[in-house]
Amino acid sequence: MTQRRKFLKFLAASPLLANYSAFAQEVEETLGQRLTDPSEVINVFEMEAIAREKIPPAHFGYLATGVDSDTTLRANRAGFSRFQIKPRRLVDVSQIDTSVNVLGTEASSPIFLCPVGSQGAYHVDAELGTARAAAAKGHHMILSTQASTPIEAVVEARDAPIWHQLYATNRWENTVAMLQRAEAAGCSAVCLTIDLPGGRNTETQQLLMREDTRNCSSCHTGQAKPMLDGLNTRGGMSLSDPSMTWDVIGRMKEVTNMNVIIKGIEVGADAALAVQHGADGIVVSNHGGRAVETGLGTIECLPEIVTAVDSRIPIVIDGGFRRGTDIYKALAMGASAVGIGRPYCFGLGAFGQAGVERVLDLLNRELQITMRGCGTPTITSIGPDYVQDAGHRVLRGRLGREIF
């Protein structure tokens, strides 16, 4: 029984809180009607609620957290309300084609699975469950340096080239070793994450850790990150290099034939620098609100980045995408693909591989409905004419509740 259930039971039983007992009882009954079949889940938000019940609190805290007061995390969601969709009518939308090709990577959907570390913390299926779901649904996948599963096994489970997400270490020889290992495993690109040069304050994680009564030290022993196996750790190894600057792109290109993609761009000037230094692609990202606090939502960053890149390299974007309409807006504004992080991990935590598949089905369905409704039967037909910037965010949603 989770802490939340215990608390609700306490509320229901407390003579001091008589007014709340009926309410608490109702919530407890709702929680009792737990969905047991992923096909019953109707959207990503519902999947999140199930994951919250099933994943141990400390691990859910790691998944859910932003930084400080989670303001950037919320900005990622709120940003979408600033943009409205402008549908066109009487177009033949009897056949919808969501396939994309980004840097030679073909996928049946523009929804990419972002690198999320330590997926063994959410379900025993871990990265293999994610990879098998991605393979079943034809989605492209990016694997974290911090994965709980060896990259070779994940490539085999995905059964197609994936992209390797890289945290450059404080020792260049280790960075080179990881690049060579990823290339040998069959990765077609490396995504260098540049938005965490060191330190962050994850308070939501710390709050949820307090709810967890398990003895964590029995699990958290030794090295659980296979990508770091065999690296030179003499004198300590850090997964960030605060001295890194733009010349890292050229240095990486000297030692790998993989495409080099820069993940964590938030402003147009940096997008231009990435192109100038030879990047093959960029990911517009604020690390899911886990890097710099009080930033813009990534969708709000997109217009100036699209202008700066000027179609020279593909742009992937992630951060807060939970609806087909969110994905549609980013495609209309110039993204080639959209990444999701937490949503598929909610699915993984709730139901393992089947939950990831359900999340992908739900988002694809919503995207296809939007494409049909707007008269845009292919991804390339979705352009800037189909979205408008209202210039302000709408912060209230259904029944006046906050939308995030």
Ligand SMILES: Cc1cc2nc3c(=O)[nH]c(=O)nc-3n(C[C@H](O)[C@H](O)[C@H](O)COP(=O)(O)O)c2cc1C
């Ligand atoms: C629990 C968690 C772990 C993450 N681990 C990594 C990582 O190892 N490398 C990385 O580049 N990004 C990592 N990210 C960021 C994601 O790749 C992605 O940018 C972000 O999750 C997108 O936002 P969303 O979760 O709202 O979809 C992580 C995100 C979460 C939530």
